[in-house]
Amino acid sequence: MEQILVIGAGLAGLSCAKSLQKAGHSVLIVEKSRGVGGRVATKRLYNTCVDQGLPALEPQGECTDQLLADLMSARSLQLWTDITHQWQENYSLLPRSMGKQYSLPDGVNAIAKHLAQDLKILRQQRVEQIHYAHDNWEITCQMAEGELTQYQGKALVLAVPAPQAIPLVAPLKLPSLLTPLESIEFDPCISLMVGYTPTPQWEALPWQILTLPQSTTLQKIFYDSRKRSHPEQVVFVLHSHPDFARHYIDSDNLETVARTLLRAAQETLDLPFDSPQWQQIHRWRYARPSNNLGSAYLSTAEPLPLICCGDWCLGNSAEAALLSGYGAAQWLNTRPQLD
Template sequence: MNDIIVIGAGIAGLVCAQQLSQAGYSVLVVEKSRGLGGRVATRRLHETLADHGACYLKPKGELFTSLVELLCDRQILKVWTDQVHEFHPDSGLFTPDLAYRYVAPGGMSAIAKFLAQNLQILLNQRVTEINLTGNKTWRLTLESSNEVLTAKALVVAIPAPQALTLLTPLGEGVLGGEFLTNLSAVEFSACISAIAGYPASSHLIPDWQAISFIDDAILGWIGLDSSKRLQPQQPVFVLHSSAKFAQQHLESPDLQPLGQQMLQSAAETLAIPGLTTPEWLQVHRWRYAFPSIPWSEPILSAASPLPLVCCGDWCGGHLVEGAMLSGIAASGEINNYLSQLLLPGVNFFKVFSE
């Protein structure tokens, strides 16, 4: 039996697991996907990389800034740009602020791989059922093998709607109070991302790295993703849709026409006709892209007989930095329930620099 099981290998789950593991607990991370990082995601395709989830890091707080500095020292991150333009329907392009944005030349998922060091992780394993046993343990059933895992404490570090589906069968009788009501109040906006690659001979290189679209019916973002790479072989753009466009087409069985529509819109808006004719195009659906109605606190705890804590970027904020702080808060809550060991706290990543 494990001391703690963490469901979800996004940034919040990995940070929480590192905190508890470094303190001395036995921790197992269970992730339904084949990769780490959640929406800090990278695709490898056509002999190149593309970040189709989180596009960059823009650190604000001291803790996250320290982590970014460490990742830069390790050459995992680099400064990408200090300008992300905005496009307004009435006024066109302008630059609202100058602030460094950091990216990973090896793909943004490299951040998650760094945070996952020394952790015990099960990938491609979906938890289908959670029960509270008479032996005072959490009992988790896995979909692929019907294998059963047990733990003294549980951290659920996945989007709130997915957590709600998984935890609702336990009922308020086990979870207590208004836990399920609070969890169900969290809402997400969807996003459709399109990755488009162009022939090297096209010379399709604009004089900007990224543009956010304000109040656009179709587009939310476009970035020259290949400008993040050390030796780009061809121009690669990543586009994110607006929340409205994604919601309208969320259940579409064929995403390719949607990606093409996004390219057409960007080409017309930015007067770059070549965007409409990519050499290849891959489109991805993010059902839970951005928390539109987040939970107001860093974590959401159940009043259950055994500790159960939810965390993620939907707790208190919707950026990678917020996910990290939520993971740290979740580890503290779990530790208070259990052995009250000494957590590494703000120094949790120093073990990686030794």
Template sequence: MQETMIDIAVIGAGITGLVCARQLQQAGYQVVVLEKSRGLGGRVATRRLEGTWADHGTRYLEPQGKWTEQLIQSLSDRGIVHLWTKQLYQYAEGELSPQEPRPCYVAKDGITAIAKELGAGLTIQRQQRVIAITPNAGHWSLTFEGSGVDPLPPLQVRAVVVAIPTPQALMLLEPLSQEGLPEELLTTLRSVEFDPCFSAIATYAPNRVAELENLPWRGVLFRDDADLSWVGLESSKQRTTQQSVVVVQSSAQFATKYLEATDLQPIGQQLLTRAAETLLPWLDAPTVLQVHRWRYALTRTPLSTGCLATTNPLPLVCGGDWCSSNNLESALKSGIATAHEMNQRLDQRSLPILTFA
């Protein structure tokens, strides 16, 4: 990777970054995806547990527009996802009630299967955190910090796509204001605000499996609750399992209160206690509890554009679901828009129509 100039580096292996890289590679560009974590997908995340798994970020797939409909159809045709439920419930004002029916899909091996499909065939360097982007003699030079692995040597590229949450993007881009990066772009990035979330991933004794299977609900959305936003029966997504797994997600208000906590176990226990008070009394007594902090879970103030782009000082495009909303459809659309804008600033090749086959 160091012997020749790479066309495009995509920073971030979330859905937007993967879609963008996929499009540009299919157009003939040499593309490398750089990801600071071990896994792909960003918030489209699955936690592997002993003998089972849990989706602790994005909860399920649902048709939200043209691109999510095509994605679901393609993954369904290949047996990667299946219908989980048509009936979610909501908890509001002390009452549990069914919502309007709508199809919700899940992957048989966890929702990260979506990212794995989108990333198939791409060159992806994992556990490589980009810590600096600098212009150097007509190209970008990227510097790395390895996370559990040796960092890559500095990488030379013609152009950069930044597909990560805006606070992380700003840490890389603000130093470039002295190199000619437009202040307007930085100001726009600063205007995007995020809400955090905690996910409590709880495993229970095998004798709870039958009880969970007999519940009328698979997932519960909490409306205007001070502590909770979601309770999902993760084990119900798996067609064969002998374990009971539940994911409880916090409200933004709760997560903001405890965002900088160093010990996450008590935070997860609080969420389980609250879920036990409203849904099932035994939810506060798991056999195993893991907690994940999502610092940038949902976009509170999204933009109204597919991406942000500049050629000063060199070609650079920023994208993510924060460009227009905070859902999967927005991430897919931003990936397409980002690829288009980057292509316009480089060789203006013929970009293929996005497919998920």
């Protein structure tokens, strides 16, 4: 069977590639980062691991249910919590039940590694250009050292956030793809990971996930070290409000951005967030789509199959990304050009 190229090794790209490979296709994934997973990201920091994007996996539908079942039998998935606490202006906490949140001892990125098993993935290769030539889709990638390289395939999957697909698709002059891509918007998020020495005050906190509905600076705080079995330090991940992230996403003074987030946490919660032992900030320019396409993928069969998929097709969740990836694979499996 002919080679299918998949750009992006997030949940959508991995689920699509896995399904295509299962159907007998030869699949090559090209990923710009060093690791797989995209927004399902775990950072190794100061002798621990921290989930800096998706905080946990919850059953949201058919795909996440199946993935959780697979992970349950393959490795030690653990139930983290099914309660979120909501911060109230009168300093009280309102516990609310939510879907079961599952964590993994090595962080959520192990989910992506599980999906990536047996797939052929080229890492640290950023796709810069796609074009149609000699009866093939051809992609030009920039490698970590700056060199350019090219790959050909009979079909192309763009499993990247819609705004990142636009510069690749625009030169192809395919308005049926470009116009819908341009209609998708993403909320940004700034994640701040912070570590502290354990103290009775930190240990007494009753929450794992805290939501701050009244704040325009902070949206959620995750007690990340409570996902680990024998944590030696107290680790939190602060997720900014999208409006705060929009304002500071291009700031060249990340030190000040981090300080503003910590001060907001300290002042709101009256807890000593202000002086962490260590901190690391991450900017998610495309954290979560604020609207969606309303269908599993965006495709054209001419001149050869090209399909865009990702969470933004169906929603803003892990389930949406997986469903879109599998949907894209199903469409490709029915293409006569790929028999």
